[in-house]
Amino acid sequence: MMNYHGGQLKKEGLIDLSVNIPQIKFENELKALIYDSLEEMMKYPEIDGITARRSIGEALGLSESEIVLGNGATDLIYLIARALKFESAVILQPTFTEYERALKQNQTEIEHVATFMERDLNMMHVSDAVLKTARLRFGRMAEAAYFCNPNNPTGHFIHADEIEKFLALFPENEVPTLVIDESFVEFKDRPDHHEKMKVLTQKYPIIIIRSMTKTYRVPGIRIGYLFGSKFLIEKINKLREPWALNHFALRMIPYFMKQSAFRSDLEKWVITESTWVEDQFKGINGVDVFSAEANFVLIKLDYEVEICEKIYRDLIDQDVHFRKCLDFRGLDASYYRIAISTREENQKMINAFRSVLKAYIKSVK
């Protein structure tokens, strides 16, 4: 399963749009931060990362004890699964595959609901579908419900107001613990969503996972964090191993938390470029594009899967790499996830895509 993840094709000059990392970055400041703290790699990092947790807590209006750090968001997905050991869980699909893998390692029974195949979500309908599916399988609602928000790979974003509606529909003794992966949430400014989520975490059992990998473009450093309902955070923190984060990760966190100007630039870039890419795809016959709420778009090609495979390979020959979606539940070879990049790379991608498609245009279903 691991080998399906993006970013694994090595080719000289490749425009790799199979991984969702943003194209704006602040290399020089990060390099300076690393140079300034090189000596410290020869000391133990803070055993519990308390300084970094405090800086996140301050930004979120929480205390450091309400923050758990992760060696990347993926590490946290596994930590949650083993700390909370849910008997059963529903995963809203198609989505990031590591939730399922982490839950299975902990013997959680899993049911999948194909929520994100719909374009427009009605969270009351989703709630109803989730509850019915779970009851059919488990005799009652599952202990947990997992979703990614905005969702990878479909791009759906569910506002906190909608999450509240979703939760309100469960009978009191069947309210699930929500595990929400907000790895891509910071690509747009959503202050009212965040405020409302904070209120919801006090009323309902909720965990929110964040990734610095995506927002700040440092996948090589491994930084994630989570927060949420206090009693859940306490359980998770008890299992957090000592020295879980490396020195550079711990040094970068307080720095990143202060970068509001960067986040604002990031948002402008995502809105401008994702709109541009979406519009380009909309203008191409035989391509269906999902509306993007993060730094990637999902497209569906209206061709037989054999032809889709050919298009994918022809694109690689033209140095453009899309993310295949075969490992996502419910998606076949006609779906591709494409990271938003610089205008130059986006333009090259669209040009290559148009030119590749010409050979197959008569095959549009």
Place this chain on the structure above:
Amino acid sequence: MMNYHGGQLKKEGLIDLSVNIPQIKFENELKALIYDSLEEMMKYPEIDGITARRSIGEALGLSESEIVLGNGATDLIYLIARALKFESAVILQPTFTEYERALKQNQTEIEHVATFMERDLNMMHVSDAVLKTARLRFGRMAEAAYFCNPNNPTGHFIHADEIEKFLALFPENEVPTLVIDESFVEFKDRPDHHEKMKVLTQKYPIIIIRSMTKTYRVPGIRIGYLFGSKFLIEKINKLREPWALNHFALRMIPYFMKQSAFRSDLEKWVITESTWVEDQFKGINGVDVFSAEANFVLIKLDYEVEICEKIYRDLIDQDVHFRKCLDFRGLDASYYRIAISTREENQKMINAFRSVLKAYIKSVK
């Protein structure tokens, strides 16, 4: 429990001998390696660290599939505990406290045997004591036996020939899985031990943990690895999360594996300085010193614990920090672990220790 670990006292000018990291290092090469690969922190690290695993495998004469990487050795201690989920385990004490914590998280029943309170170990006696203790508690030998080799904090080293004797004494259906933490083994050159351990891993169920933190002085980077009996490694690798190591860790591993000249210098330093420190302590009345097989020594002060506490605090006033051993099972406030440092720091430490002791010399038991 976490807060007992060394290295947590912050004081200007402190000679911190509470953490066991060596004093020789190769900063410039490491800095160059980081500078050269800075761009890569903006890409995902290798998902399974295959290049780094291959370099370790080559050095050990194993294939990459027989190596598991860890975000530090501590991460591996937790990974083993959850991958193998032993019903019961015996820990040879006093030793590093994380084995117990990791096992408890996985509901393993634990029995402790005070092996390392003896100066000279007879592994047949140890085997006998372990088996008897386990049978009394579990009705049979425990599923696993844990020890640290050389042991932290006592410094005992058990050669593979002795480990074989230890294992040979268990009835065939009661042979435990050995989990051996060799985090400190590379401070001396032990080729015949390593060769023999390799043979033993084919005959008995054995896992060997190694740390690069100690040997190469990069605790801030988080690098450990393990190897051993194939069927155990397969089980552990199945639970290894994707992207478990950061980019810098993965880049350093192949570099470290090639540093045989460094390891040879390291050994010379450890032998020279640990012998010197041991000899100094032996010349001081009221101090009992354990023979060092790694880069630290354990001492026992022949004073009442109240006076030991005073000595410890007086030493901090003189800018020397020993590692208290209260968190190690069976050790009280009269035991202190002291990292071997440069001759200059070792000399300062001994001078400070002698001068502090003067005030209490009449109190020697």
